[in-house]
Amino acid sequence: MRNSPKKIAVLTLGCSKNTTDSESLLAQFKASSGFEISSPDIADILIINTCGFIEDAKQESINTILGAVGLKKDGPLKKVYVMGCLSERYKSDLETEMPEVDGYFGVQDLPNILNSVGALYREDILGERELLTPKHYAYLKISEGCDHPCSFCAIPLIRGKFRSKPMADVLSEAKRLKEKDVKELNLIAQDTTYYGSDLYGKKTLADLLCRLSDLDFTWIRLLYTYPSQFPLDILPVIQKRENICNYLDLPLQHIHDDMLRSMKRGITKRQTLELIERIRNEIPDIRLRSTFIVGYPNETEAIFEELCRFVEETKFDRLGCFTYSHEEDTSAFELPDNVSPIKKTERQETLMGIQEVISAQKNQAMIGSTIRVLIDRFEGDFAIGRTEFDAPDVDNEVLIKVNKDHRIEAGQFYNTKIIDSEPFDLIGQIVDKS
Secondary structure (H helix, E strand, C coil): CCCCCEEEEEEECCCHHHHHHHHHHHHHHHHCCCEEECCHHHCCEEEEEECCCCHHHHHHHHHHHHHHHHHHHHCCCCEEEEEEHHHHHHHHHHHHHCCCCCEECCCCCHHHHHHHCCCCCCHHHCCCCCCCCCCCEEEEECEECCCCCCCCCCHHHHHCCCEECCHHHHHHHHHHHHHCCCCEEEEECCCHHHCCCCCCCCCCHHHHHHHHHCCCCCEEEECCCCCCCCCCCHHHHHHHCCCEEEEEECCCECCCHHHHHHHCCCCCHHHHHHHHHHHHHHCCCCEEEEEEEECCCCCCHHHHHHHHHHHHHHCCCEEEEEECCCCCCCHHHHCCCCCCHHHHHHHHHHHHHHHHHHHHHHHHCCCCCEEEEEEEEEECCEEEEECCCCCCCCCCEEEEECCCCCCCCCCCEEEEEEEEEECCEEEEEEEEEC
């Protein structure tokens, strides 16, 4: 009798870059005989793809590992493996503290993970992925690692120096996603704007965007664009190409010159203001998303107030805010972590409170307009969708009451009239299929 296939599951924590790594791993397992992709609750083998970026993410990863070890001890789970950023950064510590785990692997250990569980690593299917996102959208990682010296960031320690994926490989992977009927392509990297500088001697993101646009995805979205030495040649491409979303994710982290200098961001307040003005002038319908860090060492009340004024005046369309995490082996770790946890949280709530007012005003101005919406999923009596101005998981959503007059499908586009709004969401009504 043939042996039953091993049920294997991959549990992914952290960012979308981890998601693409897990998808590549699952594609390898799908192509290997003797394995069946499963859910974590009934798996024989569980692989946890961890995040090790900031303290909260590290703690979530550790708690997840401990929970899996408990299942291995008391339940049907037979093997637990750990991969990803936390394992890359703290492998020796983890092996000492949690020896019950059957193996720890870093961020570039795909062949070793497969070999450890008895699967065959196949180079011929590199670029193939088993999507963990809804089938109508996907992330496409165009590079690995980072060369920027940001003082607070451990990513270069974890993922190494910047390495562009060859353009032919990016386009090949994109074509495979297109064949899977992916409609929305979200470009990701530690810094998407640096693309091509190592391989081709210059930044070639504009060229890549044009070539991807020619593949006829409905939406192409650009995430994680670094503000310093921003490649301005991408702006006319975004403006002219209809299937490239009028959306830009521009993580600024702060605006005060003392903070930017200490953070080693390579940009000043004046240069930041000039860049935002240039982007908005060249793409009048652009929606700008940014993220900020509060509670960085030596951030005084006056410095924080300047950040608040900047956010109030700039009126970003989307915004995220993180409290500073004091990470060992980063250059900021040498500075005093002298903003209390309570004060960090208060500043985060204050900044997001400012953004809530801005977002509420912008959403209210949308009432009465009709806009194209991509349906992601259903929750109760509502279809949940997004506009081209909203990235998955992090931005606003459109809530549409399901009724018998319209048969709504996930993964389809609909012209939707906005009939009401909330601070971070829109309420819509289907007009017709787009």
